[in-house]
Amino acid sequence: MDLPEERIGDAVVLDARGRIDSTTAKEFGDRMIGLIESGCRHLVVDFKNLVYISSAGFRALLLAARKADETESALVLCGITGKIRQLFEIGGFTDLFRIYPSREDGLSALR
Amino acid sequence: MATIATAIPNRRAEIPRVARVVDDLAAAQGLPGDVVADMQVALDEVLTNIISYGYADEGVHVIQVRVTADERSLTAEIEDDGRPFNLLDAPEPDLRGGVRDRAVGGLGIRFVRTLMDHVEYSRAADRNHLVLTRRTAR
Numbered sequence: 001m002d003l004p005e006e007r008i009g010d011a012v013v014l015d016a017r018g019r020i021d022s023t024t025a026k027e028f029g030d031r032m033i034g035l036i037e038s039g040c041r042h043l044v045v046d047f048k049n050l051v052y053i054s055s056a057g058f059r060a061l062l063l064a065a066r067k068a069d070e071t072e073s074a075l076v077l078c079g080i081t082g083k084i085r086q087l088f089e090i091g092g093f094t095d096l097f098r099i100y101p102s103r104e105d106g107l108s109a110l111r
Numbered sequence: 112m113a114t115i116a117t118a119i120p121n122r123r124a125e126i127p128r129v130a131r132v133v134d135d136l137a138a139a140q141g142l143p144g145d146v147v148a149d150m151q152v153a154l155d156e157v158l159t160n161i162i163s164y165g166y167a168d169e170g171v172h173v174i175q176v177r178v179t180a181d182e183r184s185l186t187a188e189i190e191d192d193g194r195p196f197n198l199l200d201a202p203e204p205d206l207r208g209g210v211r212d213r214a215v216g217g218l219g220i221r222f223v224r225t226l227m228d229h230v231e232y233s234r235a236a237d238r239n240h241l242v243l244t245r246r247t248a249r
């Protein structure tokens with residue numbers, strides 16, 4: 001999976017590009033958890049370049065959210081539209097996360 | 112109407128092969144993008160479930176998939192020789208609760224049930240047979 005990171009101030013924006021499925025979900029999850037465990041207190045995960053996510057991806061997201069909770073870090077999401085948005089809604093994940101239209105909105109909210 | 116049949120061994124890395132079959136059929140038949148996208152998610156979840164939980168041994172098993180498309184619907188039939196598993200019997204996941212309480216088990220099955228218009232299960236001769244149907248018009 002292509003997961004470029006960008007540091008903006010004390011926040012990290014993680015660009016989830018391509019597909020999160022049963023073969024890539026672990027890498028995605030490990031990256032988010034790794035960032036949080038190494039001290040990232042403000043993590044924005046941007047889904048605008050994501051074309052696909054399966055339940056394995058949601059599981060990884062949930063585990064990362066728990067890690068964020070444990071460390072009192074903020075994990076917010078952005079760029080969720082179309083089919084991916086529909087899956088978030090079906091899975092009841094729109095209530096569970098702070099979701100913003102764009103990374104700029106997410107970063108503003110974290111300041 | 113067009114049909115493509117394929118078979119994969121029970122390895123997650125093989126699932127994209129089925130996805131490509133669906134894409135090829137969809138392109139040839141000019142199916143709407145959302146119909147294909149929903150089937151891709153449902154198939155991925157079903158195959159991942161079979162591969163993850165269907166077998167008591169570490170051996171190689173073959174999963175048959177037949178995809179059919181016509182103007183009215185896209186259908187996938189999945190057949191495996193794993194343990195009996197009727198997706199329709201699985202309980203709905205509890206979607207209440209915060210991050211700490213939320214269970215993720217059952218989410219894939221919820222996707223299948225919600226994205227597909229019809230799901231049919233049968234078992235015969237020690238094989239599970241699942242049919243997923245996504246209509247083009249809703």
